[in-house]
Amino acid sequence: MQHARRNLFVFFLPAAVVWTGWLMLMAAGGRWELFLHNWHMTVTMLFGSFIAGATSEGGGAVAFPVMTLIFNVTPVVARDFSLMIQTIGMGAASCVIFWQRIPVERHALLFASLGGAAGVILGLEYIHLPPAFAKMLFLSTWLAFAFALYWVNRYREREVHEHIVGFLPRHAVLLLGTGVIGGVVTSITGSGLDICTFSLLVLRLRINEKVGTPTSVVLMALNAAIGFFYKGLVMPAGMEGEAWGYWYVCVPIVVLGAPFGAWFIKNKSRLFIASILYFSIVVQFIWGILLLEVYRKPALAAFSAGVFAAGVLLFHYMAKRGVRRLEWLSATGKA
Numbered sequence: 001m002q003h004a005r006r007n008l009f010v011f012f013l014p015a016a017v018v019w020t021g022w023l024m025l026m027a028a029g030g031r032w033e034l035f036l037h038n039w040h041m042t043v044t045m046l047f048g049s050f051i052a053g054a055t056s057e058g059g060g061a062v063a064f065p066v067m068t069l070i071f072n073v074t075p076v077v078a079r080d081f082s083l084m085i086q087t088i089g090m091g092a093a094s095c096v097i098f099w100q101r102i103p104v105e106r107h108a109l110l111f112a113s114l115g116g117a118a119g120v121i122l123g124l125e126y127i128h129l130p131p132a133f134a135k136m137l138f139l140s141t142w143l144a145f146a147f148a149l150y151w152v153n154r155y156r157e158r159e160v161h162e163h164i165v166g167f168l169p170r171h172a173v174l175l176l177g178t179g180v181i182g183g184v185v186t187s188i189t190g191s192g193l194d195i196c197t198f199s200l201l202v203l204r205l206r207i208n209e210k211v212g213t214p215t216s217v218v219l220m221a222l223n224a225a226i227g228f229f230y231k232g233l234v235m236p237a238g239m240e241g242e243a244w245g246y247w248y249v250c251v252p253i254v255v256l257g258a259p260f261g262a263w264f265i266k267n268k269s270r271l272f273i274a275s276i277l278y279f280s281i282v283v284q285f286i287w288g289i290l291l292l293e294v295y296r297k298p299a300l301a302a303f304s305a306g307v308f309a310a311g312v313l314l315f316h317y318m319a320k321r322g323v324r325r326l327e328w329l330s331a332t333g334k335a
Helices: 002-029 034-054 060-070 075-099 106-126 131-152 169-189 193-204 209-234 241-264 270-292 298-332
Strands: none
Touching: 002 075, 002 241, 034 060, 034 075, 034 241, 060 075, 060 131, 060 270, 075 131, 075 169, 075 209, 075 241, 106 169, 106 193, 106 209, 131 169, 131 193, 131 270, 131 298, 169 193, 169 209, 193 209, 193 298
């Protein structure tokens, strides 16, 4: 009973802190009417925040395609909103992860977060894509990852580890480099470090999805916070005003939804986690193809196919290297 009370305490403590600040901001600015115009985002993030806490997909991985494909919000606004809302929701989920001592890969937290910080700042400053291309970059990358994860999960009893066995300097370099790439993708779509690091951990380093998922949640929370504060406080333009309007109506939801997702997934199998990812990714991709009419736009279709092909090759290479890693661990007696 006492243990259950402690869990409830840590579950609601971040929410109580956030709600207090949120209520003060709402009352001081007279922002209650925002719910009349933006209620659809509240509903969206009710589901998005749960997915964010339960899988390697950040809340932005739900918000970005829904906002840009259904509600016709510009990718820049969707990106800013994703950074802002993940800072709150996935930050709260991270508190639950650490309090309940859910296993995470600590080497990945250190090195991938350093690379991610550099990547998201560089991307915000120097990389800008046309709206349709930004949308398809997101969708094609995720679809490629789904294919790779399905391929490796055909071997249901494959060997996995709870941490990076035999950690070497080259693994630190891999995590740093992956962090930079993931941070750049985050700067365009609002999420990216999570999928990139998760794929490296699961496919290349053969980490259990049950460890890779909470690790990616914490990483995305940190990366989103860095992107949020850098663009909001350092860059002259600041965060998009429209994104703030969406943020205010979603904060009270995500601060509970993401922690609940992290708690829900704690005792679920890695194949259950993978199944959630397959379904959500495929639905998003088909949705995007139809709404953007990619089949009628040769340049966009070629770009999407190129990103997908490059992603499949990269993730497939990671998976093959993962097999060689297991052989190396077995030969050296470290497995």
